[in-house]
Amino acid sequence: MKENLEQIFISEINPYKDSKFLLAVSGGVDSMVLANLFLSNKLDFSIAHCNFQLRGKESESDQKVLSDWCEINNIEFFVKKFNTKDYCKEQKLTVQMGARKLRYEWFGSFIEKGKVDFIVTAHHLDDQLETFIINSIRGTGIEGLLGIPNNVNNIIRPLLMTSKNQIIQYAELNKINYNEDSSNEKEDYLRNKIRHSVIPYLKSDDKNVLLKFRTTIKNLNKTSIFIEHVCAEWKEINFFREGDTIITNIYELENLFPRDFYIHELFKEFQFNYKEVIKLFDSDSGKYISSPYYKMTKNKNTLIITKINND
Amino acid sequence: MKENLEQIFISEINPYKDSKFLLAVSGGVDSMVLANLFLSNKLDFSIAHCNFQLRGKESESDQKVLSDWCEINNIEFFVKKFNTKDYCKEQKLTVQMGARKLRYEWFGSFIEKGKVDFIVTAHHLDDQLETFIINSIRGTGIEGLLGIPNNVNNIIRPLLMTSKNQIIQYAELNKINYNEDSSNEKEDYLRNKIRHSVIPYLKSDDKNVLLKFRTTIKNLNKTSIFIEHVCAEWKEINFFREGDTIITNIYELENLFPRDFYIHELFKEFQFNYKEVIKLFDSDSGKYISSPYYKMTKNKNTLIITKINND
Structure with a gap:
């Protein structure tokens, strides 16, 4: 060295x-x-x-x-x-x-x-x-x-x-x-x-x-920083935050390419499995998935992420 | 398997x-x-x-x-x-x-x-x-x-x-x-x-x-496809093509993050060294660098890429 x-x-x-x-x-x-x-x-x-x-x-x-x-x-x-x-x-x-x-x-x-x-x-x-x-x-x-x-x-x-x-x-x-x-x-x-x-x-x-x-x-x-930065910019535009709740549009998610990779990167901080997230796209309103600390609920054409109260 | x-x-x-x-x-x-x-x-x-x-x-x-x-x-x-x-x-x-x-x-x-x-x-x-x-x-x-x-x-x-x-x-x-x-x-x-x-x-x-x-x-x-796609989208917006010539704005390039990584990815198809591209940002108008098939010339606040005629 x-x-x-x-x-x-x-x-x-x-x-x-x-x-x-x-x-x-x-x-x-x-x-x-x-x-x-x-x-x-x-x-x-x-x-x-x-x-x-x-x-x-x-x-x-x-x-x-x-x-x-x-x-x-x-x-x-x-x-x-x-x-x-x-x-x-x-x-x-x-x-x-x-x-x-x-x-x-x-x-x-x-x-x-x-x-x-x-x-x-x-x-x-x-x-x-x-x-x-x-x-x-x-x-x-x-x-x-x-x-x-x-x-x-x-x-x-x-x-x-x-x-x-x-x-x-x-x-x-x-x-x-x-x-x-x-x-x-x-x-x-x-x-x-x-x-x-x-x-x-x-x-x-x-x-x-x-x-x-x-x-x-x-x-x-450097590659990792690049990926993080691109995803952070996407979230900045497409994650609507109201208090602890995050709302995002399914249509925007569906248009991402390569989709699997993007979905994995965007939601890994919440510990959701990207395949389950993708399944929610076509589910009925009210359907949800959970990770240890978060819940993601389908609501019409949006996904809503809320914190789970573990107290 | x-x-x-x-x-x-x-x-x-x-x-x-x-x-x-x-x-x-x-x-x-x-x-x-x-x-x-x-x-x-x-x-x-x-x-x-x-x-x-x-x-x-x-x-x-x-x-x-x-x-x-x-x-x-x-x-x-x-x-x-x-x-x-x-x-x-x-x-x-x-x-x-x-x-x-x-x-x-x-x-x-x-x-x-x-x-x-x-x-x-x-x-x-x-x-x-x-x-x-x-x-x-x-x-x-x-x-x-x-x-x-x-x-x-x-x-x-x-x-x-x-x-x-x-x-x-x-x-x-x-x-x-x-x-x-x-x-x-x-x-x-x-x-x-x-x-x-x-x-x-x-x-x-x-x-x-x-x-x-x-x-x-x-x-x-998948990561590689993601990088390529993000860079292709960026070029779509920021590379102005006139025939075989490409013009791009230095200010836009300077704002990229992480800059080295982006510059490397954006210009690798022309076989330019990213460090030399970055040096051009602050060079005088008329200064240029060459790769086997391309030439990149600084002109005011832009970089101009032209094909080299090897005939």
């Missing part, structure tokens, strides 16, 4: 620099480098650590290293123990899916309570390439290829354009302590195959694979 | 069924299955075979098998020998790049002379996945990920949504003769690594990898 890690970090974090951050730190090299960058750049942050109790004594030692670091550097430290295995059994989730859910629910509560402005994670370009390959062979669209979005839902990822190698080099150069192998994604079988076999194999002939892949991600990001 | 190969083939070829086709046939299983599908569906086609003289006697035997097949089935057969190695040396191209260039130039000449309506190739879903991975780690955008476009420049690829496995099964079931290993891409080192190591490894845990990947390709195709 041409720029060094600290330069990339500063340009990524700069738009938010006066905010209050909560760093998700496992104690591994990625998140310890992240914590040290926040410290050396004098940003206002605290640290949150999930102890998933998946690796016995190791889990406890991860936590100890981290709490010591916070004490020495006078950084506020939050820690939460999860009975991950029981939770995943109950919820019928794989361990990595359960752990992810627990993690983001807990982090989200800090935002909801107004304690911090942004959650920060240490995801990097190697993670991004893994996700790209995994999602492409699972069937996805451009969002899935981008996989780990930067700056969505108050989560920012300032290391997303730097490689694992850069992170390790930075840690060595700056004598940063970290726990080896503190990942909670060890149990993700496919990710591990990609991480430990496919990507090293792709890198073996061309050291610049990640630098070039970054170009792909940048291009797809 | 849920549908069988012949069903997919028919639905893909149906829009063109009354055309005259030229099939690019190497003699390998993919192109021999393609030829047999054209034959059994009674389409109007002839066959073109490139003898790149890269594999000595094998090259000759490939050609013989194919000319016999054409004679038996009364199909017009075109063959051309290329001194590929000399050509690549002269042109400073890799063998696979040189061979591709020679092949498409020759095929293109059939279209130009009006002898056929469409060139047909036997590219399939496995090729598509290889190209997807290769281009993603070389740095690309959505077009590069799609890699092998269907139906561009009079080239159609009716097997693009079927897997290599389906093709082999079809060949066995229908007792189709073909030459083993008649690929001319053997020398593409990275493609071979992906073909023989990465993809089998990805498939080893999940037999449906290709079926799921097809969903990714379909989604990206």
Whole structure:
């Protein structure tokens, strides 16, 4: 990579620099480098650590290293123990899916309570390439290829354009302590195959694979912004808002091309399935569909979106 | 795959069924299955075979098998020998790049002379996945990920949504003769690594990898159509055409968002570099840039695109 890690970090974090951050730190090299960058750049942050109790004594030692670091550097430290295995059994989730859910629910509560402005994670370009390959062979669209979005839902990822190698080099150069192998994604079988076999194999002939892949991600990001912008402009003209209610004309929707793609993009924020939306076009007035938070009702030649009151 | 190969083939070829086709046939299983599908569906086609003289006697035997097949089935057969190695040396191209260039130039000449309506190739879903991975780690955008476009420049690829496995099964079931290993891409080192190591490894845990990947390709195709359509609509309004000349307003271009992406998309058909187009915005009147076939001249607050007369 041409720029060094600290330069990339500063340009990524700069738009938010006066905010209050909560760093998700496992104690591994990625998140310890992240914590040290926040410290050396004098940003206002605290640290949150999930102890998933998946690796016995190791889990406890991860936590100890981290709490010591916070004490020495006078950084506020939050820690939460999860009975991950029981939770995943109950919820019928794989361990990595359960752990992810627990993690983001807990982090989200800090935002909801107004304690911090942004959650920060240490995801990097190697993670991004893994996700790209995994999602492409699972069937996805451009969002899935981008996989780990930067700056969505108050989560920012300032290391997303730097490689694992850069992170390790930075840690060595700056004598940063970290726990080896503190990942909670060890149990993700496919990710591990990609991480430990496919990507090293792709890198073996061309050291610049990640630098070039970054170009792909940048291009797809631009495409994604373009799509969002075109759809936002369409909504501006065709979504009539009255309080929490949105009314839109079916005739205008039917004329869109390519229709399926547009309908998916226009209504994904409400979590409606685009095929169900299209079915409503020809339904009787009064017919409706629901998503977790919204209801969409056909009324003559319009669709009416209302919030569902979940209280 | 849920549908069988012949069903997919028919639905893909149906829009063109009354055309005259030229099939690019190497003699390998993919192109021999393609030829047999054209034959059994009674389409109007002839066959073109490139003898790149890269594999000595094998090259000759490939050609013989194919000319016999054409004679038996009364199909017009075109063959051309290329001194590929000399050509690549002269042109400073890799063998696979040189061979591709020679092949498409020759095929293109059939279209130009009006002898056929469409060139047909036997590219399939496995090729598509290889190209997807290769281009993603070389740095690309959505077009590069799609890699092998269907139906561009009079080239159609009716097997693009079927897997290599389906093709082999079809060949066995229908007792189709073909030459083993008649690929001319053997020398593409990275493609071979992906073909023989990465993809089998990805498939080893999940037999449906290709079926799921097809969903990714379909989604990206829709995205690509969306982008094209939005840009075509914009051109419809903002490109003023007078004969072969196009005039467009710089102020309108400057207001586009995201600007780089839009400028790239709007002017790629003329093969202008978007960065050079943007530089013209602030240049003096009379300043111009050139691509192989077009010239773009700044004139007050407009850009004027004219064809270059290459005669």
